[in-house]
Amino acid sequence: MPAKTIPSRNSAAVEDYLERILELINTKGYARVVDIATSLAISQASVTNMVQRLDGEGLLQYEKYRGLVLTTAGETLARNIARRHQLLTDFLKLLGVDDRVIEHDVEGMEHHISPPTLRAIEALTNQLKRRPSLRARLK
């Protein structure tokens, strides 16, 4: 039985990279450094650096000048953050918040939603979807 790896919280930056990489793979079929950089509006150099770090952490496999694939661990984390992003977006949308504001706020909030909070907001969002009368009361 190998020594247990330390839990070690993932940073917001790591989550943002993984989320975007998964999104690129899902839409374009692959995620190159230049695509990630453009999509996150940061420099290619910064992306190269982070991608090498994520490789070292076992969240993706990277071959220099070639390309990358998410590992199972990396994809799990990516799907997880994507889920939080989607839920918060749906929730704020139901509250009538402007799309630009939603995008901005969700990008920050998504990194601080633990599973119980996720479930609670999820339940509330589902109720809200079924109660247009209540939604109307919020404007």
Place this chain on the structure above:
Amino acid sequence: MPAKTIPSRNSAAVEDYLERILELINTKGYARVVDIATSLAISQASVTNMVQRLDGEGLLQYEKYRGLVLTTAGETLARNIARRHQLLTDFLKLLGVDDRVIEHDVEGMEHHISPPTLRAIEALTNQLKRRPSLRARLK
């Protein structure tokens, strides 16, 4: 008319310091370096450093070895973050999230709530307070 100062977003760290300083002043009447350090669970050295930075940014007035007071700008920011903290806490409480989880998540989320999102969650929270039937549906 003087040149407009750059908006320059306040960091989560700055907001946490200001929030805690205001809280200490409200409860103890003053906020010493040692109190802030204990309360935020960081070293006194780190607090000294930040307090001097906040002084330089005009958010508080600090006299070495003496003490500090929030400026009007600093107190405004402190009240603002405190308000976001309180609202999120009330909101998640209504959803039945565990207190420990609330404390943890709110401490992170509060820094990413812009005014429109604040208002939307506020409206929703008020509706929730008046509709125990809906609240019951969430458990």
Place this chain on the structure above:
DNA sequence: ACTCGAAATTAGCCACGGCTAATTTAGTTG
């Protein structure tokens, strides 16, 4: 096979916000 431009990497820099260890200050106490 060579050349050329885009993509990627490296090197070196920076601000932020933490830390420990060593030192200084101020207030209390004998």
Place this chain on the structure above:
DNA sequence: CAACTAAATTAGCCGTGGCTAATTTCGAGT
């Protein structure tokens, strides 16, 4: 008023996650 202690400060360090500039690699196209 001297000594002691708690509080505060300074000095020096570190990891994270950005940046630019310079260099290297790759893949087309001729």
